Amino acid sequence: MSRFPGIALLVALLLGEQAVAEHLRLTGDSWPPFTDQRLPNNGLAADLVSTALQRAGHTTEYVEVPWARVLRGLQQGDYDVIVAAWYSAERTQFGLFSDPYLVNRIRFLRRAGMPIEYSGLDSLQPHSIAVVRGYSYDAAFDAAQGLSKVPVLEFAMGARMLAAGRVQLTLEDELVAQYHLNRDLREVRDAVEFVEVPLSENGLHILVRRSHPLHQQIVREFNANIAAMRADGGYRRIFQRHGLASGD
CATH class of the missing domain: 3.40.190.10 (Periplasmic binding protein-like II)
Known part of the structure; x- marks a missing residue:
């Protein structure tokens, strides 16, 4: 039985439908301490994002490329999720932003x-x-x-x-x-x-390619699981793992 049944129920209510699990290709450039393949779990942001998506039942892999290729790769369908993106109106044409999960x-x-x-x-x-x-x-x-x-x-x-x-x-x-x-x-x-x-x-978001058939579901699940991680302490523990005393 979950130690946090209320949180599990909150996630289920926020999602509001039967979720479909996907293998998601995450991407980012080298931007330590947030994203970097040399850091634990590919950096703070990648760790938070992959944990939230895995809690939703998805499997993930992370690919690190220069920023221009990150953007181009999402638009071309090479990747599914940019793990750390600032909001811009131009990017909404090809991607759906989550709520901010870092500042x-x-x-x-x-x-x-x-x-x-x-x-x-x-x-x-x-x-x-x-x-x-x-x-x-x-x-x-x-x-x-x-x-x-x-x-x-x-x-x-x-x-x-x-x-x-x-x-x-x-x-x-x-x-x-x-x-x-x-x-x-x-x-x-x-x-x-x-x-x-x-x-x-600036709020830091994930950006999910709009051409992915489950892009809206993925964003809903991510938002819900970040909220659950904040409530059950998982968010704070990831910050501590990366040398920060508190994530809130």
């Missing part, structure tokens, strides 16, 4: 000691900003005209350009930036610092 706090970084502050998009106009090609940071920022955006392939490249004085700002999720600065970017860690005011706080 990313997007912050700018500047060279240490530089008097650059963020107080709205107008405050960015004098500065060059390294941005990862194809990423959606914030709808207003992404669409803003008149900003000097310098495309880069990954955050590490932007951080090194920042430390070398080739750009004046870059930006990334706070936990992602800290992860890299404490590991592969240790040589520039003391040369850069966070700007205090964040650009945005």
Whole structure:
């Protein structure tokens, strides 16, 4: 008998129909600590997503490819679920978003000691900003005209350009930036610092391809099981497994 019968009933009521189990091909790019094949269970986000979907009865596999291939592969049917995606209207044309299951706090970084502050998009106009090609940071920022955006392939490249004085700002999720600065970017860690005011706080979602015949069911099941995991402690335990004290 389940230790949490009320949660099991809640999941059943939320789903509201006989579920069909599928083998789901999950995908993401290398974005530690959220997704990375070198991390336990492919990273925090992949761990949360695969656990929620497996609780719904599905089997899963995770494939890691560059971000451009993640998006293209979902549209072409090579993959079923992107495990970590920020909302954008363009992506709703080919995918169905879940409710957010994590929150990313997007912050700018500047060279240490530089008097650059963020107080709205107008405050960015004098500065060059390294941005990862194809990423959606914030709808207003992404669409803003008149900003000097310098495309880069990954955050590490932007951080090194920042430390070398080739750009004046870059930006990334706070936990992602800290992860890299404490590991592969240790040589520039003391040369850069966070700007205090964040650009945005973005919900992190799964994105299920609309061409999958069960895309609506998969999203309902995922939402319901994340809610159940929050209630029974499974969500928090996954955060602890990845070195975070609490996931709520």
